[in-house]
Amino acid sequence: MAHKAVNLKMLSETLGLSQTTVSRALNGFPEVAEKTRARVVEAAERLNYRPSPSAASLATGKSRLIGHVVSLSTHIMINPHFADFIAGAGEVYAESGYDILLRLAPLEEQERIYLNLAQDQRVDGVVVHGPLTGDRRIGILNALGLPFVVHGRSDEEGSDYAWMDVNNRRAFHRATEFLVDLGHRRIALVNGLETMNFAERRRQGYATALAERGIRLDETLMFSGDMTEPQGYRATRELMALQEPPTAILVASVLPAMGVARALGEAGLRPGPDMSVLAFDDCLSFLEPIDTDAPRDIPxxxxxxxxxxxxxxxxxxxxxxxxxxxxxxxxxxLWEADFVIGQTTAPPSRR
Amino acid sequence: MAHKAVNLKMLSETLGLSQTTVSRALNGFPEVAEKTRARVVEAAERLNYRPSPSAASLATGKSRLIGHVVSLSTHIMINPHFADFIAGAGEVYAESGYDILLRLAPLEEQERIYLNLAQDQRVDGVVVHGPLTGDRRIGILNALGLPFVVHGRSDEEGSDYAWMDVNNRRAFHRATEFLVDLGHRRIALVNGLETMNFAERRRQGYATALAERGIRLDETLMFSGDMTEPQGYRATRELMALQEPPTAILVASVLPAMGVARALGEAGLRPGPDMSVLAFDDCLSFLEPIDTDAPRDIPxxxxxxxxxxxxxxxxxxxxxxxxxxxxxxxxxxLWEADFVIGQTTAPPSRR
DNA sequence: ATCGAAATCCAAAGCGCTTTGGAAACTGGC
DNA sequence: GCCAGTTTCCAAAGCGCTTTGGATTTCGAT
Incomplete structure (x- = not known):
C-alpha cells in the first residue's frame, strides 16, 4: 500500500512525460499515440494512481454527483418507495462512475437548495421526486440550467421538462372498470396525498371510469393521505362502519392495502370473497419473495x-x-402498468 | 440573480481586503477584528457569495460528505429499514452542513470501495451498515484511518471500533421469557439472515432463554432469511403444517410479522387468541400512523x-x-428495546 | 516618548487537475 | 532534400480556496 497517494505530477515524472500528455492519455483524448497511452495506463495501474475528484471537479466544474433532494418531514413521510427507486437509479449511476448526493429537506426548502447546489456546482444534475401539480421546483431548475429529470409529472404550464411516469390515470381507469365489470357499484378509493400529482391523476381515472358507467361519485368512499399501513386500516374501519359499505376498495399502494387486509381480517371478512381489494403495486422489494427460483406464488x-x-x-x-x-x-x-389478477378480487357478495 | 457566481477574489476586492482576511473572517478565525468580520459577513451575504465546495475540498482535504455504502444485490435486498435510518442520519448531517454520498454496491466490493473513497478523500467518514460477524470492512477502515461508526456490531477480534447497537440478545431473551411465562412451550423464531451479526445475537437470546427454562431447541421451528413480508407468510404456512405446530411466533421485524398475520388470517386463525405473535419493531415510518395528534391506537x-x-x-x-x-x-x-404489549399475544389456546 | 506584545492584515505558495496555445518531431509527395 | 501537413507532446495558466510566514499597526505599560 503506497504511503502517500501518487498524483499526476509524480506519475508524469516517472513516465518522463508531461502532465498534459498523461492526463490526455488517461482521459482518452485522440491526440496521444496509442503506444504512449498504453504505457501511461500501465504505469497508472501499477502505481495505483487515482485522480483526485475535488481537483478534477475544480478544474472541470463537474462533480460526478447526482443530487437527490427528498423530504421527510413528519407530514410527508419518507416513503419506502424511495429506497427501491434509489436502488434502481444507483445501479445505473455506479456503472457510469457517478455517485448519489442525498440531501434531506422539507419541500419548502428545496427550491433554495437546488439554487445552491447549482451555484456551488456540487452536482451535475438532479432528480425531482414527488412532483406536485404546478410544482415550482421545475421552473427554478429550468431557470438554473441544471440538468434534471422528473419522476412523475407536474402539469406545469409553459415550462417543458424531461419526465418519466407511469400512466396512473389509465391504470386506475382500468382498475375501476374491472371492478364495475365484476358487478361492483360501490367502490372505495384509498388514495395517496392528492397534493401529489400522481394521486390526482389516479383519482381522475377512478372518477371518469365511474362517470362513464353512470355511477355517482360518493365522497364518503374516498380517502386521501400518506400511503401507510395504518392509513389503509383506518380507512377500512371507517368504510365498514358506513350504513352502506362498499363492496370493493381501490388502494394506492400495497402498503395501505395490507392495512385494509388487516382491518378486514379483524372483522372476520376475507379479501376477495367478502370484499374486493385492488392495489397499485410498486413491486417493493420487501414485499416480494426474494428467492426467485422458488415456484412463484399466485400473487x-x-x-x-x-x-x-x-x-x-x-x-x-x-x-x-x-x-x-x-x-x-x-x-x-409514459409506462403502462401491468394488470395482474390475484386472489383479492371477486364479484360482490350479496348479503 | 448574479450572472456569474462571485468568488473569494471578487469579494475581497470589493471589500478592499485580502483573500486571507476574508477567508478567515468567514471561517471564524480569531485573528480578525470583530468589526471587520461583520463587514465581511454582510458583504458576503449581500453579494450572495458561496465558497466553492470543490475548491475548499481541494485545499483542505475535507469533502463534507459522509459515505454510506449499501448493498442491494438481489440476495441482500435493500431493506426498508435503510430509508428510515438515513432519514434520521440525514437530519443530523443537514444541521451540520454535511451531505450523504450514497453508493450502492454488493458486499464483496465494499472493501475496495472504502479504500478508494479514502484515497480519493471523497468522504470525511463512513457509516458501516449491516455488519457481519467478523466483518472485514472494519479492519480495512481502521487501517485506512478513515473515521467510521458501525451501526450494529461485528465481534471483530482485536480491532476496536465505534458502534451503536440495540441489545438484540437481551430483547429476544426477554421476549422469549415473556412467552414462556404466558405458558408457551413451542415457540417459533422467524429470524433475519443469520450471517448478519444482529440476527445471530437474536437467536442466542432466544436459545438461552429457552435453555434456562428447560425447553429444548427445535430446529423445525427456526427460520432465517431476508426480512420480507413473504418470508413471514411462508414460514407460518410451514409451521402450521407441522404435526405439532407452535403456539407462538417470534418475528425479527414487523414486515415478516405482517406476512405471519396474513397466513394466519387465511387459515382462519387470529393473531393473539389463536397464535401469539411477537415482533421486533423498528418503528418504520410507513407502518406508523402519521397523524400524531389522533388518539393513538393500542399497538x-x-x-x-x-x-x-x-x-x-x-x-x-x-x-x-x-x-x-x-x-x-x-x-x-447499547440501547435497550422497549417492550410494548399489543394485541397479538395471549396464553396458548388449548385445543 | 518608547518598547515589546498583541492585534490585524497580507502576499504568495500550494492543493491536483484540465486545457490553451504552441513547439518539436514525424510523415509523405514532389 | 524540402516543405506543408499531421502527430505527438509540452509549458504554463488557470480553477477557487486555505494557510504559512511575515509585515504592519495598535496599544498598554514603562
Missing part, C-alpha cells in the same frame, strides 16, 4: 403493477444522457 | 421496539464527533 393482491426500481433505472439513464448532452431534445416516457 | 403487535430513525440520528452524531476529533476515545452505545 396475493390483484394489482396494477409497475416496478419502481425499474423506474429508478430509467430516470437515472435519462438524466445521465441529459448531462452528457444538455441540449438534446427533452424526452419523456 | 397491534406486541413488540420489542426501538426506533431505527433515532439510531440513525445517534450514529450520525457519533460520526460527526469523530470527524471533528479523530483521536477521541472510541465510543459505543
Amino acid at each position: 396475493y393482491f390483484t394489482a396494477m403493477r409497475s416496478s419502481i426500481r425499474d423506474a429508478g433505472k430509467r430516470v437515472a439513464r435519462m438524466l445521465l444522457d441529459r448531462i452528457d448532452d444538455p441540449r438534446r431534445p427533452l424526452e419523456s416516457e | 397491534y403487535f406486541t413488540a420489542m421496539r426501538s426506533s431505527i430513525r433515532d439510531a440513525g440520528k445517534r450514529v450520525a452524531r457519533m460520526l460527526l464527533d469523530r470527524i471533528d476529533d479523530p483521536r477521541r476515545p472510541l465510543e459505543s452505545e
Whole structure:
C-alpha cells in the first residue's frame, strides 16, 4: 500500500512525460499515440494512481454527483418507495462512475437548495421526486440550467421538462372498470396525498371510469393521505362502519392495502370473497419473495403493477444522457402498468 | 440573480481586503477584528457569495460528505429499514452542513470501495451498515484511518471500533421469557439472515432463554432469511403444517410479522387468541400512523421496539464527533428495546 | 516618548487537475 | 532534400480556496 497517494505530477515524472500528455492519455483524448497511452495506463495501474475528484471537479466544474433532494418531514413521510427507486437509479449511476448526493429537506426548502447546489456546482444534475401539480421546483431548475429529470409529472404550464411516469390515470381507469365489470357499484378509493400529482391523476381515472358507467361519485368512499399501513386500516374501519359499505376498495399502494387486509381480517371478512381489494403495486422489494427460483406464488393482491426500481433505472439513464448532452431534445416516457389478477378480487357478495 | 457566481477574489476586492482576511473572517478565525468580520459577513451575504465546495475540498482535504455504502444485490435486498435510518442520519448531517454520498454496491466490493473513497478523500467518514460477524470492512477502515461508526456490531477480534447497537440478545431473551411465562412451550423464531451479526445475537437470546427454562431447541421451528413480508407468510404456512405446530411466533421485524398475520388470517386463525405473535419493531415510518395528534391506537403487535430513525440520528452524531476529533476515545452505545404489549399475544389456546 | 506584545492584515505558495496555445518531431509527395 | 501537413507532446495558466510566514499597526505599560 503506497504511503502517500501518487498524483499526476509524480506519475508524469516517472513516465518522463508531461502532465498534459498523461492526463490526455488517461482521459482518452485522440491526440496521444496509442503506444504512449498504453504505457501511461500501465504505469497508472501499477502505481495505483487515482485522480483526485475535488481537483478534477475544480478544474472541470463537474462533480460526478447526482443530487437527490427528498423530504421527510413528519407530514410527508419518507416513503419506502424511495429506497427501491434509489436502488434502481444507483445501479445505473455506479456503472457510469457517478455517485448519489442525498440531501434531506422539507419541500419548502428545496427550491433554495437546488439554487445552491447549482451555484456551488456540487452536482451535475438532479432528480425531482414527488412532483406536485404546478410544482415550482421545475421552473427554478429550468431557470438554473441544471440538468434534471422528473419522476412523475407536474402539469406545469409553459415550462417543458424531461419526465418519466407511469400512466396512473389509465391504470386506475382500468382498475375501476374491472371492478364495475365484476358487478361492483360501490367502490372505495384509498388514495395517496392528492397534493401529489400522481394521486390526482389516479383519482381522475377512478372518477371518469365511474362517470362513464353512470355511477355517482360518493365522497364518503374516498380517502386521501400518506400511503401507510395504518392509513389503509383506518380507512377500512371507517368504510365498514358506513350504513352502506362498499363492496370493493381501490388502494394506492400495497402498503395501505395490507392495512385494509388487516382491518378486514379483524372483522372476520376475507379479501376477495367478502370484499374486493385492488392495489397499485410498486413491486417493493420487501414485499416480494426474494428467492426467485422458488415456484412463484399466485400473487396475493390483484394489482396494477409497475416496478419502481425499474423506474429508478430509467430516470437515472435519462438524466445521465441529459448531462452528457444538455441540449438534446427533452424526452419523456409514459409506462403502462401491468394488470395482474390475484386472489383479492371477486364479484360482490350479496348479503 | 448574479450572472456569474462571485468568488473569494471578487469579494475581497470589493471589500478592499485580502483573500486571507476574508477567508478567515468567514471561517471564524480569531485573528480578525470583530468589526471587520461583520463587514465581511454582510458583504458576503449581500453579494450572495458561496465558497466553492470543490475548491475548499481541494485545499483542505475535507469533502463534507459522509459515505454510506449499501448493498442491494438481489440476495441482500435493500431493506426498508435503510430509508428510515438515513432519514434520521440525514437530519443530523443537514444541521451540520454535511451531505450523504450514497453508493450502492454488493458486499464483496465494499472493501475496495472504502479504500478508494479514502484515497480519493471523497468522504470525511463512513457509516458501516449491516455488519457481519467478523466483518472485514472494519479492519480495512481502521487501517485506512478513515473515521467510521458501525451501526450494529461485528465481534471483530482485536480491532476496536465505534458502534451503536440495540441489545438484540437481551430483547429476544426477554421476549422469549415473556412467552414462556404466558405458558408457551413451542415457540417459533422467524429470524433475519443469520450471517448478519444482529440476527445471530437474536437467536442466542432466544436459545438461552429457552435453555434456562428447560425447553429444548427445535430446529423445525427456526427460520432465517431476508426480512420480507413473504418470508413471514411462508414460514407460518410451514409451521402450521407441522404435526405439532407452535403456539407462538417470534418475528425479527414487523414486515415478516405482517406476512405471519396474513397466513394466519387465511387459515382462519387470529393473531393473539389463536397464535401469539411477537415482533421486533423498528418503528418504520410507513407502518406508523402519521397523524400524531389522533388518539393513538393500542399497538397491534406486541413488540420489542426501538426506533431505527433515532439510531440513525445517534450514529450520525457519533460520526460527526469523530470527524471533528479523530483521536477521541472510541465510543459505543447499547440501547435497550422497549417492550410494548399489543394485541397479538395471549396464553396458548388449548385445543 | 518608547518598547515589546498583541492585534490585524497580507502576499504568495500550494492543493491536483484540465486545457490553451504552441513547439518539436514525424510523415509523405514532389 | 524540402516543405506543408499531421502527430505527438509540452509549458504554463488557470480553477477557487486555505494557510504559512511575515509585515504592519495598535496599544498598554514603562
